[in-house]
Amino acid sequence: MKYRIAYIDEDKGWINTFYQTFKADFEVIRVEVNSESSVETILDSLLASDLNAVVTDYLLEENAEVPFNGNKIVEELKRIRPHFPIVMLTSYPTQAIGHTDDVHIIYSKDILTVENDKDQEELDIFKSKIQSNISNYYRKIKDTNTRIEQLVEKRNKEGLDIKEEEELTKLYILFDELNPEGKDLPANLVHRDSISKLNEFVNETKEILEELKKLNQKK
Structure with missing residues (x-):
């Protein structure tokens, strides 16, 4: 049985890229942020989806008219479930590090771009980390x-x-x-x-x- 993970982003292109990259390894729930989204509605959706992990983009306000970024979702989810597996993917890692308490959950979106064997190896390691994080949580x-x-x-x-x-x-x-x-x-x-x-x-x-x-x- 595949682990069920949510991916949160405001960019449809990145949502599709993530889905195509991970669909063979996980059951991916796509969460698109738009002008009607709020941290509360996103959290309600996540908590109702019987998830094993959450992956979120950092700079959600880049293309969506929302007053929050992925770090706020992480903060609220950690407040409710302190040990739940969460990962943040971003094109702006330096900015994300300055606004996130747990810097170890931050990864560059470049990991989704596979151009050679080395890139594929890094992506495979990243997938293994997510799977291990989930299995360790349930253990x-x-x-x-x-x-x-x-x-x-x-x-x-x-x-x-x-x-x-x-x-x-x-x-x-x-x-x-x-x-x-x-x-x-x-x-x-x-x-x-x-x-x-x-x-x-x-x-x-x-x-x-x-x-x-x-x-x-x-x-």
Whole structure:
């Protein structure tokens, strides 16, 4: 089964180029930005499309009458799904680097232009990186799920020490970030008391982090 990825751009030519380049390796969902687009509508579309990764152009306002670029989509998607696989392709890498927190997701669109064997090799490596990024993301979900189940089972049988309780708390928070819709919860957690504790852990920790941010801003 092919991974399902979205490509976002305001230029139909680049959208077609990306589709033709990647259609053999991925199921490509084409998202064209136009004057009616907003970050919110794009995000709603992405979140409803059951995607495995998102690739976006950076300079969306170049040919579309919109007040945002691809970095804004990245920021909002990362806020909702911090670990979700995202890539930014651009003809303006220097400009994109100056407006993007994670510079490692930025690649030049030149990678889509294959003129010789070296170019093809670079493109193949890029495709492998996307596939590995996606598979690593789902492996992280699985590993987190498995470790939570192990710790919950141990807690129910013999109890946890302080270090293990701390690890479980961090895993709850990580799992909440990996699964913001609450999908694929471990079987041992699908109980009202367990879910309440998970939500309490997550909410309390987030509140503490927010308070720390406020204190740091006052300094």
